[in-house]
Amino acid sequence: MKTIFDMSRPGRRGVTFPPPLLPDACFQEACLAPELLREKPAELPEVAEIDVVRHFTNLSRQNFGVDVGPYPLGSCTMKYNPKFTEDIARLPGFAGLHPMLPQLRRGGLLAQGALEVLHEMEQLLCAITGMRAYTMQPLAGAHGELTGLMLMAAYHRHRGNHKSLVLVPDSAHGTNPASAAIAGYSVRTVPSRDGVMDFEAYRAMLGPEVAGVMMTNPNTLGLFEPDIKRISEAAHAVDALMYYDGANLNAILGIAKPADLGFDIVHLNLHKTFATPHGGGGPGSGPVGVVAKLEPFLPISRVARREDGTLFLDYDHAHSIGYVAPFYGNFGVVLKAYAYILALGGEGLKRVAEDAVLAANYLRARLAPQWRVAVDRMCMHEVVFSAADQAAQHGVTAMDVAKALIDFGFHPPTVYFPLVVKEAIMIEPTETESKENLDAIVEAMAFIAKKAQEDPAWLHAAPRGTPVGRLDEVRAARQPDLAQR
Amino acid sequence: MSQYAVPEELKYTEEHEWIKVEGGLAVVGVTDFAQQQMGDVTYVDLPEAGRAVERMAELCVIESVKVAADVFSPLAGVVAEANAALGEHPELINQDCYGAGWLVKLKDYDASGLGELMDADAYAKFIERG
Numbered sequence: 274m275k276t277i278f279d280m281s282r283p284g285r286r287g288v289t290f291p292p293p294l295l296p297d298a299c300f301q302e303a304c305l306a307p308e309l310l311r312e313k314p315a316e317l318p319e320v321a322e323i324d325v326v327r328h329f330t331n332l333s334r335q336n337f338g339v340d341v342g343p344y345p346l347g348s349c350t351m352k353y354n355p356k357f358t359e360d361i362a363r364l365p366g367f368a369g370l371h372p373m374l375p376q377l378r379r380g381g382l383l384a385q386g387a388l389e390v391l392h393e394m395e396q397l398l399c400a401i402t403g404m405r406a407y408t409m410q411p412l413a414g415a416h417g418e419l420t421g422l423m424l425m426a427a428y429h430r431h432r433g434n435h436k437s438l439v440l441v442p443d444s445a446h447g448t449n450p451a452s453a454a455i456a457g458y459s460v461r462t463v464p465s466r467d468g469v470m471d472f473e474a475y476r477a478m479l480g481p482e483v484a485g486v487m488m489t490n491p492n493t494l495g496l497f498e499p500d501i502k503r504i505s506e507a508a509h510a511v512d513a514l515m516y517y518d519g520a521n522l523n524a525i526l527g528i529a530k531p532a533d534l535g536f537d538i539v540h541l542n543l544h545k546t547f548a549t550p551h552g553g554g555g556p557g558s559g560p561v562g563v564v565a566k567l568e569p570f571l572p573i574s575r576v577a578r579r580e581d582g583t584l585f586l587d588y589d590h591a592h593s594i595g596y597v598a599p600f601y602g603n604f605g606v607v608l609k610a611y612a613y614i615l616a617l618g619g620e621g622l623k624r625v626a627e628d629a630v631l632a633a634n635y636l637r638a639r640l641a642p643q644w645r646v647a648v649d650r651m652c653m654h655e656v657v658f659s660a661a662d663q664a665a666q667h668g669v670t671a672m673d674v675a676k677a678l679i680d681f682g683f684h685p686p687t688v689y690f691p692l693v694v695k696e697a698i699m700i701e702p703t704e705t706e707s708k709e710n711l712d713a714i715v716e717a718m719a720f721i722a723k724k725a726q727e728d729p730a731w732l733h734a735a736p737r738g739t740p741v742g743r744l745d746e747v748r749a750a751r752q753p754d755l756a757q758r
Numbered sequence: 759m760s761q762y763a764v765p766e767e768l769k770y771t772e773e774h775e776w777i778k779v780e781g782g783l784a785v786v787g788v789t790d791f792a793q794q795q796m797g798d799v800t801y802v803d804l805p806e807a808g809r810a811v812e813r814m815a816e817l818c819v820i821e822s823v824k825v826a827a828d829v830f831s832p833l834a835g836v837v838a839e840a841n842a843a844l845g846e847h848p849e850l851i852n853q854d855c856y857g858a859g860w861l862v863k864l865k866d867y868d869a870s871g872l873g874e875l876m877d878a879d880a881y882a883k884f885i886e887r888g
Contacts, residue, residue, distance in 0.1 A: 302868040447826070689824040746798075746823045747800060747849075750798075750800035750801070751801075
C-alpha cells in the first residue's frame with residue numbers, strides 16, 4: 274500500500290482557501306516572535322480530498338477491530354460499544370460545552386445538565402459497587418490505581434500509621450505493583466495456589482507495615498477468589514485497606530458488590546465494563562470509589578447539591594489529595610458509560626455478567642478436549658488455556674495459535690498472560706458474541722489443535738491472509754525503525 | 759533427561775538465577791530454564807555500579823518478546839559491574855546464559871546467603887517439578 278506521502282504531488286489541494294484578509298507581513302515578524310516562525314515549510318502531504326478518504330479507508334480495512342469480528346482478548350474486557358452512546362456524547366448541549374463554564378461566576382447554572390450527569394453517575398457507580406463516593410477524574414485504569422493508592426497513603430498519614438508495604442497476588446496485572454511503587458510503597462508478591470490467592474501464605478505476609486492489598490476479583494485466571502472475605506478481614510485487622518482493581522468487574526455486575534467483599538477502594542474501567550471505546554480507541558476513564566472513611570480524601574472538585582437543588586463544584590475539602598487531572602476527567606467517556614448504564618438498567622447489567630460468564634464457560638467446556646484448561650473448574654468471564662502440551666509435543670506455541678486465529682477472522686486472544694500459566698492463551702468472549710460466533714471459535718481452535726499434531730509448520734507460517742505475514746517481533750523490538758523516511 | 763542445562767558448579771535460586779563466586783565477586787545470571795521461558799530477550803535494564811542491593815530486591819529488568827521480568831538479587835551486596843555487552847546484544851542471554859550472558863557482578867556480598875541457595879541437583883529437581 275502506498276503511503277500518503279507517496280501520493281503527494283506538489284501543489285495538489287483538497288481545499289482551496291480564499292486569499293488571506295491580512296497581509297503576509299502580519300504572519301511574519303510583526304505578529305509572531307521570530308523563534309516561533311518555521312525556517313522551512315512543514316513537509317505535509319499535498320493530496321486531494323478523495324486521496325485522504327481512500328487512504329484512511331484503506332488503512333482501516335487493514336486493521337482489525339471489534340466492528341470487524343470477535344475480539345476475545347482476555348483480562349481487559351474488549352466488548353462491543355453500542356453506537357447509541359456516541360449519539361448521546363455528540364448531543365450539542367454536551368459536546369459544545371466549555372469545561373471552564375461551571376467554574377465561572379454563575380456559569381454553573383448553564384452547565385447543570387453536565388453536572389447532573391457527573392452527580393448521577395457517582396450515585397449509579399455507588400449503587401453498583403457499594404462504595405460511598407466516587408471521583409470521575411482519573412483518565413484511565415492505571416491512573417485510577419495511582420489515585421486509589423494516593424488515597425490509601427492519605428488515609429494512613431491521617432491516622433498516623435507508618436506503613437510501607439503493599440501486597441499484590443502473583444496473578445495481578447502488572448500495573449498493580451507498578452502503581453504501588455510509584456505511590457512510594459514497596460511491593461511484595463503473594464503466591465497463588467490452585468489459581469487463587471494462597472491464604473496461608475498471605476496471612477504469613479500480613480503485618481503492621483502492610484498499607485493495603487490490591488486484588489482483582491475475579492482474578493486474571495477468570496477465577497473468583499473464594500477466600501475474599503477472610504482476606505479482607507485479615508487485612509482490616511492490621512488497618513490495611515483492600516483495593517479492588519475493577520478490570521474484571523464485568524463478571525460480577527449486579528451479582529456481587531466489591532463493598533460486600535470487604536473492599537475499601539475501587540477503580541473501575543468505564544472503557545472495559547461500561548462499553549466505552551478501549552485500546553487505542555480511547556480515551557479511557559478510571560473513576561475511583563471509596564468507603565465512607567476514605568471520602569474526605571477524594572480529589573477535588575466534587576459535584577455537590579445546594580439547598581435550592583442546583584449542583585455546583587465543591588472545592589471545600591481540607592483533607593483532599595487535590596487534583597489528579599484537569600477538570601472532571603474524560604467527561605465524554607463518563608457520559609457514554611452513563612448512557613450505557615441507564616439503557617441497560619439493573620437487570621440488563623446483571624444479564625451482562627451472566628451472559629459473559631456463560632459464554633466463557635461454554636468455550637471452556639467445548640475446548641477442554643483439545644486444550645488443557647489452566648485451572649479446570651467453573652470460571653467467570655474469561656478462561657485460560659495452556660498450549661504447553663502442544664509446545665512440548667509438537668513445537669506449537671501459544672503465539673502460533675494466536676497467529677493462526679487471525680486467519681479464521683478472530684482477533685488473537687491474550688497470550689503469555691497471566692504469567693503463572695505456561696504458554697497461556699486467555700480467552701474472554703464477552704456477553705456480546707452469539708452462540709454461532711462462539712461455535713466458530715471452537716471450530717477454529719479444534720482445527721488448530723489437529724494441525725498442531727499433523728502439520729506444525731503450517732501453524733508456524735500463520736497468518737497468511739493478512740496484509741503482512743508473521744512479523745519478526747524480535748527484530749522489531751531490538752531494532753525498531755519507526756520513521757517514515 | 760531434562761531439556762534444560764543446569765551446570766554442576768553453580769548455585770541456584772527459585773527465581774531461576776544462577777550464582778558463581780569468582781575472584782571475590784558473586785556473578786549473577788539467569789538460568790537456561792528462565793531464558794527458554796522468557797523467549798527472545800529484547801532489552802535489559804541494568805543497574806549502575808556502586809548500587810547497594812538488599813537480598814530479594816530488584817536487581818534488573820529483562821524484557822523479552824513475551825514478558826518484562828524482574829530479576830531479584832539473590833544476595834545482599836553492592837553492584838561491582840553490570841554486563842555492558844547486553845546493551846547492544848541482549849540476545850547473549852539466549853545464546854549463552856551461563857557465560858557471555860551474565861548480568862551483574864556483586865562485591866561485598868553477604869556470603870551467609872550462599873548457604874540458602876540450591877545446588878545443581880536441587881535446582882534440576884525444582885524445575886522438573888514445575
